[in-house]
Amino acid sequence: MKISRRDLLKLSAGAAALAALPLRAEETLTLWGPPVTPTVLLAVAAQQGAARKIRPFKVEAWKSPDQLRAGLINKTIEISIVPSYVAANLRAQGQKVVLYNIMTTGLLVLLGKDKAIASIKELDGQKIVMPFKNDMPDLVLQILAAKAGLDLKDKLTYTATPPEAVMLFLQKDFPVAQLPEPLVSAALLQGKKLQVPVQRGLRLDTAWNEAFGTKNGMAQAGLMVSEAFLKEQGEFLTALQQDLQDAVAWVAAHPAEAAQLASAYMPAPLPALEQSFPHSGLCALRTSEIGEEILLFLKELHRLNPKVVGGTQPDASLFG
Secondary structure, X not given: OOOOHHHHHXXXXXXXXXXXXXOOOOOOEEEEXXXXXXXXXXXXXXXXXXXXXXXXXXXXXXXXXXXXXXXXXXXXXXXXXXXXXXXXXXXXXXXXXXXOEEEEOOOEEEEEEOOOOOOXXXXXXXXXXXXXXXXXXXXXXXXXXXHOOOOOOOOEEEEOOHXXXXXXXXXXXXXXXXXXXXXXXXXXXXXXXXXXXXXXXXXXXXXXXXHHOOOOOOOOEEEEEEXXXXXXXXXXXXXXXXXXXXXXXXXXXXXXXXXXXXXXXXXXXXXXXXXHHHHOOEEEEEOOOOHHHHHHHHHHHHHHOHHHHOOOOOOHHHEO
């Protein structure tokens, strides 16, 4: 899930349109998400939840930051899953948006060849391939490495997309890859086909808890809504929040059926999707209830690179 700083500046104009968007209760609402595992929770809610009886809705996946930006500008996107720092950045620019909940506490996993990586310190001296330089995966790993006393800057190779990182990891001399789900599970399956001994290792949300004494991993992504939507569609959002909590449990109990739903929104084989759910940090946590941990996460991002969160340290006004 990548949003560059340039994309964030462009998104600001779209967020202004989002904040002013008139609510059209008579029309079917579209809830948007990226092509990664948390979007399956929206899909489950759309099929099984109570919120759809208050206001009918469907689910779509945006494929790129450009599509998300365009949707905000042309008023076709009212509510979407975004990386948490996107909401913080836009609010810092004066846009009237809030982060309503957190829907994944961490999608990032370390993969190793021959042996599983069990701690950040085991990365010392290792060549690592990963997607998205200077975005969430890179920033989180830098923070955790610094906390462990490591300097990885000469050991990191970046790719433009997660599939490219998978290819380099499996085909070249990289002992470690950092990837998001469901690409982690897809890489494990592809490794078996290619007879490459790939091992699932440390989840970065686990590493975050250990490094910072938190309980809920990283506040990686959640629903962003406008203040106007929060005020005028409170009943719908309250019902949707319960639906998403129920969806977390349903996905855990029905991974094969959940994979079928998820396949409409993310390009990964069904077996990879099914295997990815237990490792995706799926949740539906209200930001107001875990605010201290979210602010700690965003504070560390701000400390590393203030521009990521809009130049100022976020505060509790971010939470819906």
